[in-house]
Amino acid sequence: MQINHLSLTNYRNFSRLDIDLPDGPIILVGANGQGKTSLLEAIYYLATFTSFHATHDRELINFLAARESLAVGRIVAEVDKDSEQHRFEIRIIQETNGINGTSRVRKEILLDNMKVKMSEAVGKFMAVLFLPQMVEVIEGSPEERRRFLNLAMSQVMPGYARTLADYAQTLTQRNALLKQLQEFGGDEDQLQYWDELLVSKGAELIYGRIHTIQELERVAARNHRELTRGDAILRLAYQPSYDPLPQAPGQFSLPIEDPIDRSGLSIDSIRSGFTQRLHEQRSADIARGVTALGPHRDELRFLENGIDLGTYGSRGQVRTAMLSLKIAEMRWMEEKTGYSPVLLLDEALAELDPVRREDLLQKLTNNGQTLLTTTDLDLFTGEFVAKSKLWKVNAGRVEVGE
Ligand SMILES: Nc1ncnc2c1ncn2[C@@H]1O[C@H](COP(=O)(O)OP(=O)(O)O)[C@@H](O)[C@H]1O
Numbered sequence: 211m212q213i214n215h216l217s218l219t220n221y222r223n224f225s226r227l228d229i230d231l232p233d234g235p236i237i238l239v240g241a242n243g244q245g246k247t248s249l250l251e252a253i254y255y256l257a258t259f260t261s262f263h264a265t266h267d268r269e270l271i272n273f274l275a276a277r278e279s280l281a282v283g284r285i286v287a288e289v290d291k292d293s294e295q296h297r298f299e300i301r302i303i304q305e306t307n308g309i310n311g312t313s314r315v316r317k318e319i320l321l322d323n324m325k326v327k328m329s330e331a332v333g334k335f336m337a338v339l340f341l342p343q344m345v346e347v348i349e350g351s352p353e354e355r356r357r358f359l360n361l362a363m364s365q366v367m368p369g370y371a372r373t374l375a376d377y378a379q380t381l382t383q384r385n386a387l388l389k390q391l392q393e394f395g396g397d398e399d400q401l402q403y404w405d406e407l408l409v410s411k412g413a414e415l416i417y418g419r420i421h422t423i424q425e426l427e428r429v430a431a432r433n434h435r436e437l438t439r440g441d442a443i444l445r446l447a448y449q450p451s452y453d454p455l456p457q458a459p460g461q462f463s464l465p466i467e468d469p470i471d472r473s474g475l476s477i478d479s480i481r482s483g484f485t486q487r488l489h490e491q492r493s494a495d496i497a498r499g500v501t502a503l504g505p506h507r508d509e510l511r512f513l514e515n516g517i518d519l520g521t522y523g524s525r526g527q528v529r530t531a532m533l534s535l536k537i538a539e540m541r542w543m544e545e546k547t548g549y550s551p552v553l554l555l556d557e558a559l560a561e562l563d564p565v566r567r568e569d570l571l572q573k574l575t576n577n578g579q580t581l582l583t584t585t586d587l588d589l590f591t592g593e594f595v596a597k598s599k600l601w602k603v604n605a606g607r608v609e610v611g612e
């Protein structure tokens with residue numbers, strides 16, 4: 211998969227950008243605050259329809275343009291998928307109400323010039339993104355790890371994003387009813403309807419995560435062994451909030467050092483087990499007014515040689531593991547869909563020792579379309595630079611070079 215042409219209008223500090231993109235590695239060089247990360251953000255938006263660091267789409271519209279009563283930030287990409295060609299367009303539209311001056315932001319997605327829903331467009335274009343702050347996936351709260359999984363799985367598995375949204379909505383409804391029962395009492399059987407829905411959507415998520423994590427682990431472990439020259443064994447340990455695996459009596463949680471294989475479990479067995487546990491939890495859930503069990507509380511831990519990286523990893527170790535994971539995400543997407551996603555690496559070489567930098571670049575040399583940003587070209591090897599396009603980013607302009 212490859213972007214042939216990208217154009218941005220009133221997007222962040224790009225008032226207007228029109229560039230052709232080649233296959234293979236492209237290095238974006240520039241000082242801080244010139245637009246390198248924003249360019250990657252725009253491309254990633256085409257894959258996920260969300261920004262990784264804006265809290266609101268409003269922030270993506272160019273400041274100057276946003277002063278007008280109607281402002282449109284636009285991302286357009288022409289994409290090659292083997293022999294197919296597709297045009298993707300995203301419009302982020304801000305309209306100001308003339309009477310009270312309030313403004314409203316909405317977005318439109320066009321696929322081959324036809325307006326489509328987000329659920330129809332997701333997965334059509336795929337990208338994998340690494341950002342320095344993504345070490346939070348390993349070191350931060352469980353929510354970060356669920357988000358990582360959800361973004362990767364949504365792009366690859368048809369229906370995952372829909373199931374996730376349905377699950378979240380069901381959870382909200384069930385929690386509202388729990389609060390009501392907690393405060394005013396009433397017939398607990400009113401929960402039945404929401405329990406069934408929660409289980410049906412939840413079991414799909416758990417089943418998908420069991421298999422995805424196992425597949426990702428296999429590729430990530432291989433990458434990580436290479437990036438650490440055989441030193442480190444990386445493991446991904448899924449800790450589902452509702453664990454469908456029967457546990458030994460008296461054993462409340464299994465130690466994460468031991469690999470646990472849940473891949474033989476059928477979705478039916480997950481459903482029936484989850485139903486039962488949810489039922490057993492009812493009184494406790496009502497007392498708390500929230501649903502304590504389910505994929506919204508899932509956890510995933512990263513272990514290197516048996517040690518939990520989230521708690522004990524050094525910066526360099528965590529960063530290397532995250533890069534192994536990102537490359538694994540890309541290979542996994544390829545295996546699942548037959549298309550290789552566009553790879554976006556923001557300041558990926560910083561904080562790595564020279565040997566790891568070299569090993570990483572070695573792995574990327576023959577990759578498909580790859581955009582790498584840097585403030586410092588010296589971090590790259592001469593060999594890699596020779597094989598890359600070198601583009602300068604300066605105040606919202608891109609100087610395309612050879
Ligand atoms: N909506 C916006 N309109 C105009 N400029 C913006 C907007 N959002 C961010 N910027 C500016 O864009 C610049 C580019 O940021 P960024 O892409 O993070 O740069 P880099 O990655 O090259 O350091 C920053 O100076 C930032 O202040």
Ligand SMILES: [Mg+2]
Binds near residue numbers: 243246247248556
């Ligand atoms: Mg940046």
